[in-house]
Amino acid sequence: MHNDLKEVLFTEKQIADRVSEIAEKVTSTYQGKPLTIICLSNGAIVFAADLIRRIPIPLQLDTISVSSYRGTESTGEIKMNKGLKLSVKDRHVVIVDDILDTGLTLSKVSEEVLKSEPLSVQTCVLLNKPARRKLAIEADFSGFEIEDLFVVGYGLDYDEHYRNLPCIGVLKETIYSS
Numbered sequence: 568m569h570n571d572l573k574e575v576l577f578t579e580k581q582i583a584d585r586v587s588e589i590a591e592k593v594t595s596t597y598q599g600k601p602l603t604i605i606c607l608s609n610g611a612i613v614f615a616a617d618l619i620r621r622i623p624i625p626l627q628l629d630t631i632s633v634s635s636y637r638g639t640e641s642t643g644e645i646k647m648n649k650g651l652k653l654s655v656k657d658r659h660v661v662i663v664d665d666i667l668d669t670g671l672t673l674s675k676v677s678e679e680v681l682k683s684e685p686l687s688v689q690t691c692v693l694l695n696k697p698a699r700r701k702l703a704i705e706a707d708f709s710g711f712e713i714e715d716l717f718v719v720g721y722g723l724d725y726d727e728h729y730r731n732l733p734c735i736g737v738l739k740e741t742i743y744s745s
């Protein structure tokens with residue numbers, strides 16, 4: 568799997584250090600408040616799993632499943648596959664995603680979550696790719712800013728592969744054409 572990468576952008580250690588920093592910020596923001604973390608699966612599963620274990624305050628965890636991407640290009644359409652199981656009414660929500668790209672996913676999901684009348688909604692992403700933004704949305708908590716590159720690993724996939732890579736990197740061009 569590692570051999571399919573042209574370049575490693577963030578090592579396992581760099582990611583772990585940054586996730587700890589984000590977790591500290593989330594912790595101090597929500598200390599003493601009813602907090603629900605919403606993980607956008609499947610992409611954010613790895614990030615959210617590491618993140619919540621570094622947040623030492625009471626919280627609830629739920630998942631929302633949406634899909635938009637086929638291959639390396641967004642279809643532009645967001646399909647909701649699974650909604651919330653828990654009630655977020657009177658709770659503060661942090662929506663966690665792997666990457667903020669065009670912004671379509673996070674704005675659609677935020678809109679959806681707001682219908683359940685939470686006290687507040689904030690967003691948290693590991694990666695931010697501002698070059699391709701279509702909507703004016705920024706994450707409240709963000710790990711690393713990257714250029715307009717298609718990346719895989721640490722939850723991020725190319726056609727459902729590479730989610731289990733512990734680092735984040737750029738695929739060799741030969742992978743797309745094969």
Ligand code: IMP
Binds near residue numbers: 636669724
């Ligand atoms: P957005 O709706 O365009 O902001 O895209 C968000 C979703 O697109 C993420 O949750 C990812 O699943 C996917 N995505 C965007 N960029 C990449 C990438 O570079 N690699 C893998 N998936 C990506």
Ligand code: MG
Binds near residue numbers: 724
């Ligand atoms: Mg994805």
